[in-house]
Amino acid sequence: MTGETIRWENDAGEVSLLDQTALPGRVRRIRCRDVERLAVAIRRLEIRGAPALGVAGAFGVALAAARSRERELTRFLADVAEAAELLCSTRPTAVNLSWGIDRVLSRVRAARSIEEGRRVALAEAKSVAEEDALTCRRIGDQGAALLPDRCTVLTHCNAGALATSDWGTALGVVRSAVAMGKDVRVVACETRPLLQGARLTAWELSRDGIPVTVIVDSAAASLMQSGEVDCVIVGADRIARDAVFNKVGTYMHAVCACHHGIPFYVAAPHSTFDPGSTAADIIVEERKGEEIRFRGNEKMVPDGAGVRNPAFDATPLALVTAIITEDGILRPPYDLTAAGKRRQRR
Amino acid sequence: MTGETIRWENDAGEVSLLDQTALPGRVRRIRCRDVERLAVAIRRLEIRGAPALGVAGAFGVALAAARSRERELTRFLADVAEAAELLCSTRPTAVNLSWGIDRVLSRVRAARSIEEGRRVALAEAKSVAEEDALTCRRIGDQGAALLPDRCTVLTHCNAGALATSDWGTALGVVRSAVAMGKDVRVVACETRPLLQGARLTAWELSRDGIPVTVIVDSAAASLMQSGEVDCVIVGADRIARDAVFNKVGTYMHAVCACHHGIPFYVAAPHSTFDPGSTAADIIVEERKGEEIRFRGNEKMVPDGAGVRNPAFDATPLALVTAIITEDGILRPPYDLTAAGKRRQRR
Numbered sequence: 086m087t088g089e090t091i092r093w094e095n096d097a098g099e100v101s102l103l104d105q106t107a108l109p110g111r112v113r114r115i116r117c118r119d120v121e122r123l124a125v126a127i128r129r130l131e132i133r134g135a136p137a138l139g140v141a142g143a144f145g146v147a148l149a150a151a152r153s154r155e156r157e158l159t160r161f162l163a164d165v166a167e168a169a170e171l172l173c174s175t176r177p178t179a180v181n182l183s184w185g186i187d188r189v190l191s192r193v194r195a196a197r198s199i200e201e202g203r204r205v206a207l208a209e210a211k212s213v214a215e216e217d218a219l220t221c222r223r224i225g226d227q228g229a230a231l232l233p234d235r236c237t238v239l240t241h242c243n244a245g246a247l248a249t250s251d252w253g254t255a256l257g258v259v260r261s262a263v264a265m266g267k268d269v270r271v272v273a274c275e276t277r278p279l280l281q282g283a284r285l286t287a288w289e290l291s292r293d294g295i296p297v298t299v300i301v302d303s304a305a306a307s308l309m310q311s312g313e314v315d316c317v318i319v320g321a322d323r324i325a326r327d328a329v330f331n332k333v334g335t336y337m338h339a340v341c342a343c344h345h346g347i348p349f350y351v352a353a354p355h356s357t358f359d360p361g362s363t364a365a366d367i368i369v370e371e372r373k374g375e376e377i378r379f380r381g382n383e384k385m386v387p388d389g390a391g392v393r394n395p396a397f398d399a400t401p402l403a404l405v406t407a408i409i410t411e412d413g414i415l416r417p418p419y420d421l422t423a424a425g426k427r428r429q430r431r
Numbered sequence: 432m433t434g435e436t437i438r439w440e441n442d443a444g445e446v447s448l449l450d451q452t453a454l455p456g457r458v459r460r461i462r463c464r465d466v467e468r469l470a471v472a473i474r475r476l477e478i479r480g481a482p483a484l485g486v487a488g489a490f491g492v493a494l495a496a497a498r499s500r501e502r503e504l505t506r507f508l509a510d511v512a513e514a515a516e517l518l519c520s521t522r523p524t525a526v527n528l529s530w531g532i533d534r535v536l537s538r539v540r541a542a543r544s545i546e547e548g549r550r551v552a553l554a555e556a557k558s559v560a561e562e563d564a565l566t567c568r569r570i571g572d573q574g575a576a577l578l579p580d581r582c583t584v585l586t587h588c589n590a591g592a593l594a595t596s597d598w599g600t601a602l603g604v605v606r607s608a609v610a611m612g613k614d615v616r617v618v619a620c621e622t623r624p625l626l627q628g629a630r631l632t633a634w635e636l637s638r639d640g641i642p643v644t645v646i647v648d649s650a651a652a653s654l655m656q657s658g659e660v661d662c663v664i665v666g667a668d669r670i671a672r673d674a675v676f677n678k679v680g681t682y683m684h685a686v687c688a689c690h691h692g693i694p695f696y697v698a699a700p701h702s703t704f705d706p707g708s709t710a711a712d713i714i715v716e717e718r719k720g721e722e723i724r725f726r727g728n729e730k731m732v733p734d735g736a737g738v739r740n741p742a743f744d745a746t747p748l749a750l751v752t753a754i755i756t757e758d759g760i761l762r763p764p765y766d767l768t769a770a771g772k773r774r775q776r777r
Contacts, residue, residue: 109730109732109733110729110730241649274649275623275723275731275732276649277621277647277648277649278647280726280731283723283731283732283736284731284732284733287733287735287736288733288736290736291733291734291735291736292733292735296737297735297736298736298737298738298739299723299724299736299737299738299739300723300738300739300740301623301624301648301679301680301723301740302623302647302648303587303620303622303623303648303649303679303680303683304739304741304744305683306682306683306686306744307679307682307683307741307744307745310682310744333647333649333650333653334647334649334650336652336656337649337651337652337653337683337687340652340686340687340690341683341686341687343690344686344690377629377645377646378645380626380726380727381726381727381729383456383727384456385455385621385626385629385630386455386621386629386630386633386645387455387630387634387637387638388637389633389637389638389643390619390629390633390634390636390637390644390645391642391643391645392644392645392646393644393645393650395653398650398653398656399653399656
């Protein structure tokens with residue numbers, strides 16, 4: 086499904102994406118004619134998932150370059166930089182977003198004409214998307230070797246094709262294992278409050294014919310207890326020097342996996358690595374309480390009560406059995422700085 | 432709020448209960464004119480919570496006795512026994528339900544006339560309700576001593592006044608501590624899939640002016656990690672010789688509390704004890720997948736995916752710091768048989 090999650094529409098010169106808030110009920114695409122609409126899409130989670138946000142950031146800068154009405158190079162560059170800043174501000178935790186933005190922006194800045202700036206921006210953004218799809222395949226193939234021939238994988242949120250250009254990270258490992266002939270079943274935690282596990286992971290796996298069962302997040306530990314989970318695989322929004330930031334609930338699964346002696350894997354591209362930061366440096370996005378307060382239009386929390394809605398949590402690397410990257414499996418003690426350097430060399 | 436959760440309406444000779452599926456949006460009472468309607472109320476969770484189910488079972492038998500049209504004692508007893516069986520079949524896990532039913536049924540069986548049967552049934556059912564309220568006060572007062580003067584208590588589901596005749600078990604401890612002048616804040620896990628934490632715990636605590644904050648269940652571990660939780664207190668649906676059965680998610684909190692060195696308390700009356708059983712003997716109720724598949728009328732899980740919806744999980748007693756009962760605090764190694772004997776002596 087390359088390009089299904091997000092792609093550049095050559096005919097119209099705009100970005101289109103699959104509306105992930107409408108799944109699984111409706112399959113519909115959103116056309117972003119300008120950066121403002123794309124920023125709204127990111128904020129509304131119409132597109133989400135760290136690697137997909139990297140691609141969205143990249144296409145966003147290309148879109149800004151294509152749409153700028155400035156006729157003078159310096160002003161054009163200022164225009165594109167402003168759009169990049171808007172995109173960057175949409176979500177603070179995932180490092181891939183700013184990574185994708187910066188990668189395209191640095192190409193635009195080196196351009197000697199507006200025309201060249203537009204051309205290199207689009208070319209670079211398309212490269213980011215294609216590389217992401219390839220990276221996921223490599224992550225999948227690396228990780229598949231870790232799985233037994235018959236196993237049940239528990240995952241949280243959606244680190245699948247919908248969170249990337251294609252194939253997925255955590256679900257990429259599952260897809261590669263299935264492609265190798267392994268018998269893999271998936272337990273998808275529904276992932277409150279926005280149910281990306283129920284809505285997205287279950288949708289994309291069942292569409293591929295991979296057996297998937299949805300549970301409430303808090304039932305995971307009891308499935309581990311009864312021996313029904315062979316390993317946990319999750320994606321990552323950012324991997325700092327000492328902790329993995331991922332959808333809230335990831336940390337709970339890591340603690341419970343550790344308690345039960347079950348391997349806990351993180352599948353993520355190097356673009357997710359942020360070895361310059363520690364957990365203490367990273368802002369965890371606090372989303373609106375309404376996501377918890379309401380079920381549709383119905384109030385689920387009385388007005389007199391408070392609500393806290395952190396989008397992510399931090400899993401210390403000490404609880405991570407291995408990190409599955411496109412270049413291989415990292416094991417403790419983790420040296421993210423070396424991995425970061427490898428990324429910069431590219 | 433004694434009698435608010437469930438009570439006998441003397442004028443009409445029927446059972447009325449607060450519809451817990453309508454909270455917090457609407458506060459409305461359901462009138463049960465016959466046992467069939469009460470059984471429906473239990474199945475629909477219009478009334479729930481282990482101690483409240485004990486009271487419901489007791490009033491249900493009294494209602495059956497009041498409503499029976501039989502004019503011959505043996506047939507009357509058969510009629511009441513049949514109603515008791517219907518009530519007992521509504522929910523398999525909570526032991527209090529059958530405990531409340533049996534307690535009233537044994538009184539009816541000893542009656543020498545239908546009239547006497549009706550009278551003793553109602554008197555015994557009212558005793559069950561009153562004793563439950565007193566028991567909760569005693570649990571609360573015992574447990575309050577365990578709490579620091581300033582603390583944050585994390586709880587799961589609703590083990591409050593709405594789950595009992597009054598005061599609550601886990602929330603009874605909080606209420607007693609507040610009544611003693613302690614500064615107690617509560618973190619209420621929303622409790623998927625039916626949101627008893629968000630809807631019920633937050634409602635009854637905020638109504639009492641006790642500060643309460645709602646989180647998604649899977650955020651609990653990260654609050655423990657950041658030092659924002661001083662202890663966990665939950666209720667219990669059944670305490671077997673080796674494990675506490677309570678709302679699914681309880682086990683996850685116990686594992687995470689243990690990982691963070693945070694005390695994990697279970698507050699429950701002796702009527703919840705089942706020392707004759709071990710975890711392996713107990714049927715965990717599997718509820719309809721629809722509770723997870725739908726949000727209102729909107730489909731959240733695609734048809735191709737499976738769903739599992741266990742209502743309870745089993746927390747090994749090894750993870751429980753203390754059990755708070757009406758007679759005192761039990762500490763490991765737990766001797767439930769002695770506690771069970773104490774109950775039988777009454």
